[in-house]
């Protein structure tokens with residue numbers, strides 16, 4: 001199907017994608033300018049977050065790219081199976097949580113968890129996701145001027161050549177961006193019907209789960225588990241490391257962790273830490289999971305629904321075979337700060353180069369590769385970044401934990417809400433958008449916040465928040481913390497808050513900034 005000279009509008013793109021998904025369109029979808037005799041500066045293998053943003057940047061710099069994706073749309077796993085369903089499920093979890101706590105009060109009816117259906121929300125997502133895909137195909141072609149081939153896998157032949165549907169395309173450079181997939185643990189019975197990961201959940205779920213066992217303690221485990229529990233499906237997380245303490249999560253403050261994990265337990269989740277899955281039990285379909293508990297005993301957990309939350313591994317095998325690119329012990333492709341692999345002219349980006357597997361990193365990797373390909377030396381350091389996850393809350397953090405700050409600095413002060421020693425139920429703070437109803441009904445549920453300061457330099461070195469509505473601020477706080485000179489408490493106190501502001505950081509800083517010698521609040 002050649003759409004180069006056609007100008008499909010968004011509804012037409014949606015129809016093309018729908019038909020490709022049902023198999024009605026099984027041929028490649030071409031948007032390639034065959035009349036352009038310029039060589040390609042780069043072929044992007046994979047048009048996900050990294051590939052699409054890198055392609056757009058390279059075009060914007062005057063280069064010529066070709067992007068190939070096996071799916072009939074650009075944008076990759078985030079809008080199809082990962083971030084977007086995660087946010088839909090997390091919003092559902094938050095709404096359901098509020099409806100449960102306020103059940104039978106105000107205008108809230110008695111909560112009926114039979115009305116909350118995991119399957120219904122999954123189907124809602126499945127039926128709506130192609131709208132975003134259609135937009136991205138349209139935008140990439142009509143607004144960003146990209147060339148691409150969709151609905152066709154790319155096979156890398158050598159460092160300048162890619163084969164798509166039997167045709168070979170050549171370029172000065174290759175940019176590999178084929179992402180990652182779930183690391184499925186090697187446990188007996190893991191292939192039984194009723195075992196899902198984040199991708200198969202949205203593709204295949206066709207029944208309403210009654211009980212859930214989650215294997216692994218990843219972000220995905222916390223996020224999806226909180227949703228399942230809120231939807232009325234009693235959920236057990238089986239995790240080796242304490243929850244939120246897995247090695248891939250850095251800078252998780254102890255008090256923040258406690259607030260989140262205690263909150264999950266308060267909402268009825270079972271969290272088995274120091275536990276290992278032994279076997280998924282069933283006959284055709286899953287009926288239970290055998291788990292070795294921290295004390296060494298094995299317990300059988302009956303369930304009809306197992307969710308794998310054991311993290312992801314890069315899809316690097318084809319490029320090791322075809323190009324011999326160097327990978328690390330987890331199979332991630334090794335790159336330098338310019339996204340260059342061990343093979344000259346070959347770049348790798350996004351989840352394919354390992355953690356953090358986050359959108360900001362994937363997109364900026366694509367941009368970094370494009371800039372370097374277009375002759376602009378550009379390095380991307382993603383060792384520090386703002387981070388978040390959802391429970392039924394938005395949990396956000398940046399910079400050092402209190403414990404890390406105390407290791408690095410002699411005089412650390414902390415501004416915290418609720419303050420140490422004050423019972424969360426005694427004050428309705430922090431509160432703002434999303435927690436006002438809790439403030440007046442269940443003050444202990446309004447959240448938690450902490451601001452960590454090096455008192456000598458007066459610089460803020462870490463910020464931590466559990467609640468709603470503060471995530472946006474952390475993008476800018478990250479920038480301010482990492483700029484030369486950082487963010488002194490005095491400058492925070494000079495900012496103009498839009499009260500009620502969810503994190504309360506500005507006004508609380510102002511209460512202390514007048515002190516020549518800083519102290520806790």
Ligand SMILES: Cc1cc2nc3c(=O)[nH]c(=O)nc-3n(C[C@H](O)[C@H](O)[C@H](O)COP(=O)(O)OP(=O)(O)OC[C@H]3O[C@@H](n4cnc5c(N)ncnc54)[C@H](O)[C@@H]3O)c2cc1C
Nearest residue numbers: 046048049050070076077082083154179350351357358359
């Ligand atoms: C459940 C879940 C929730 C998440 N939530 C968030 C979140 O809230 N915020 C956040 O920042 N990050 C989140 N992430 C991480 C985020 O989704 C990834 O970091 C991001 O999508 C990675 O982008 P990428 O370009 O590296 O890979 P992808 O977006 O996965 O793109 C890879 C592309 O390569 C294509 N491809 C693969 N093989 C071939 C081939 N041979 N030929 C052609 N095409 C091929 C695929 O079709 C795909 O489109 C989440 C991840 C998961 C699993």
Ligand SMILES: NC(=O)c1ccc[n+]([C@@H]2O[C@H](COP(=O)([O-])OP(=O)(O)OC[C@H]3O[C@@H](n4cnc5c(N)ncnc54)[C@H](OP(=O)(O)O)[C@@H]3O)[C@@H](O)[C@H]2O)c1
Nearest residue numbers: 185216217218219220240241246248309310311355356357
């Ligand atoms: N921004 C977001 O909201 C978001 C959402 C989802 C994913 N992501 C990103 O995607 C990437 C993958 O994240 P992730 O959270 O899925 O994975 P992860 O952080 O790597 O966590 C993997 C978890 O699985 C456990 N595990 C691994 N192998 C296991 C096994 N064989 N048996 C039992 N447990 C096992 C690990 O336990 P141990 O700790 O004991 O090793 C750990 O708890 C991360 O970079 C993450 O930041 C982001």
